[in-house]
Amino acid sequence: MKDITRIVKDFSNEYHNIKDSKSGYTINKMPGNTYFIDDSNILVMPRDDGECRYPYGQKGFNFWAYSSGYMHCNEGLFSPFIRASEGAEPKIAFFAGIKDDERYRVIPLLSVPVIEEAEHLGVERYTIFTKGATYYITEYDNILFAVRVFVDENNQVYFTITAHNENEDKREIFISSYLNPFLKNAIVENSTDRWFRQVTYIDVKDVNKLGSFVVETYEELDRSSMKANYGVINRYLKLDENSELIKSEITTSRYKYVGGTRKSLHTPSALYNGTFGEHQPICTFTETAIAGDLMRLKLKDNARIDLTLGYCFSDDKKNKLLKEYTTCNNIDNLLQEIEQEEKDRQSRLDLTFGREINESQVKPYVLNSFFEHLKKQVEFCSVIKGYIQLSSFSLIGIRDVFQAIEGLLYWQPEVARDKMLEALNFIAPNGRCPRQYSLPKREGEPPAMDLRPFIDQGVWVISTISSYLKFTGDFEFLDEICGYYDIIDDKIHSVQKSHKQSTVLQHLFDIMDYLLVNRDHENTKCVCALYGDWNDALDGLGVSKDKSKEYGTGVSVMATLQVYQNLNEMIELLELLDANKYQDIIKQYKQARLEIEQGLKEHAVISKDNMKKIVHGWGDEKSYYVGSFNDPDGVERDGLTSNAFWAISGLYDQDTSIESTIIRAFARLDSKYGLKTFEPHFERGVKGVGRIPNLPAGTAENGAPYIHASMFGIMALFKMGCSELAWEQLNKSMPITHDKISCSPYIMPNSYGYNEEKCIDGESMHDWQTGSSNVLLKIFLKYIFGFQPEYKGIWIQPCKNIPFKSFDFSIMMGETEVIIKYENKGYDKREFYIDENRKQGTYDSIMKLDKLWLDKSLLVKDKIIVRVTD
Known part of the structure; x- marks a missing residue:
């Protein structure tokens, strides 16, 4: 196993190879000064036009590491470290000092806080995200510094700080850590938090283990009782045999660390002097208590400091954490186990694209690595415990x-x-x-x-x-x-x-009943919008004209199409389970399906001058349309989601002649960054559509590519057999194809804004927690790789016009590994082989391609290989 110094040196070599390369390593370059390197790791060079980040943790615990060095974490509402706003003093910081006469040159080992003096010293910084840890690397004056951070399955946080001296002579330096934990159930700090926090330093007599800090915070349960939350920070030091510790200092006082009430980590007076002055082992109430240390060293080769932070909610557990002792090897082995578990977990679904057909296409190296992190993003969105955006209603969305x-x-x-x-x-x-x-x-x-x-x-x-x-x-x-x-x-x-x-099945009946009850039964038979549908900002359609009623008969066409799809899904399931037992429910669902189908065809498709539109919806008593030839603001408008779900829901299969209507809408919705949710946008003050006009034009859902919706459109294009158009939109929607992006380019953002008047060009609101990731993953699985499970088997249906010579896709289905190997050989007709035996495909007139049925009875072997050639 490589030690951390060797790992950091390897990362340093990769950084310099890319930085010094004239070609810029285009095969692995992404926007945002970001690159994929070996093992799909991510190298981020400094940038000031955005931020990259990566989450660590399991089962809904999220430790966020930003390329800038900002870090914070939470498990639901509980926040061991609160988030600092942009430009503010970080809650976690590390520094090095190089002795210079009587003072020290202070070098932040993260990009935050910014110390102006250090900005002009020729310091090089970059960040490496792996799936197990983040490495913040700083190179200065022939010393290679690194800060590594990761978390284990028990939510314990591990910080490792290393220094490698590349000079022959010993160097007098210091390394300093600053931790400002929060440890409360809240999303923001207030002025009274310091009253209920105490940090105590506990000395130990051990040559390798440094002293520990105990953080205590208290939260009121009611007027007469409080509960205690504890954090325990244990510290360890390891030096090479020719290096030595000159002096170790600690402080629990933020004032002592930064230099008083008027100063901050951006101006840390104590660090310039190389001392905190008077020893302060306890701090509470009168100021913010922190855990700070400063170790002055004579460094010959290597120094390593490890800090572990565990948190708990009882005295017994706190005392147990204090007695825990670990070693550098134990920490490194733990990280190796975490990374291997991560690799094993993700290996059940694997992809490799071969060489691209057109050099202008996204590079396969980038796309293959991007797919690995897309899986991580979908996993992250699946297991959340809420409060990802750190606002009061940032809960777990159904x-x-x-x-x-x-x-x-x-x-x-x-x-x-x-x-x-x-x-x-x-x-x-x-x-x-x-x-x-x-x-x-x-x-x-x-x-x-x-x-x-x-x-x-x-x-x-x-x-x-x-x-x-x-x-x-x-x-x-x-x-x-x-x-x-x-x-x-x-x-x-x-x-x-x-x-x-009740059972899960009964819950499905309950949900279906609620959806079917909330229809406009007297007129259109379509599903009422109530407060709104998937497009949250367009939340005005359900308002009633009758002031005594909260909701009227306004309809969401998208939701109606989804209910149509649900009825098909429930009928198919119940007929499989027991058609006789559930015959009355099946009959009821079939009748509702017929009513909805007729209602949509009659009311959701409107015509003018021999042109058709699928509207987004209408207001109470059909008093106005949205996404029509004449919306409430008097303009003609197209909406994306109703057109997309006309195809996705299966209603399109009834009459494919509406394809031209959908394609025409998509053409109008097209833009520099993909399919917009609406075109044109809504101006301020438009009546009947809710709060969507409050968004600036060209942002989020209001006339911009809200990528979640764009993905629905792309899925619809693949479903309709328009694969060339689908690939065109896919290339616009993936961040890896862009020149710039304001957030992490290796996973899906939520939107791309575009408004020249407001100087917005491609920026996004946020990344990671966005449904665009799961829709893209499903597009890859079902329509690009062509893996479509059904109750009795699998359809193998890779899309047409794949812009790569080949791909290898594998997935574990039960105990069987299903492998799809695709190759473009320039044949006139698609051919299928199962374990080298040629099989006859079936032409799908909807997707306009040949596909192969794979019966589940064949899934009895450890592995089954399906080869598809075009």
């Missing part, structure tokens, strides 16, 4: 998590199963799904929920469970027992645990 799970289930079905069961416990007995839920902080305490009735929440549940059953064959899942929450007052988001429990 629609968000089920969409993500529909991607995750293809390589982590056990994890997907558990998360689905968790979420199903939070729906109401009538089948109404909350928009968002949270996990109760304590047993018996009602959880925070967002109860706004966005009509579409339940539709994603049904579709995801259908996909799960088709892939796994785990029909016992339908018999699992889940609970409910009674809604006490949806205006104040008040709920209580219901006494009712």
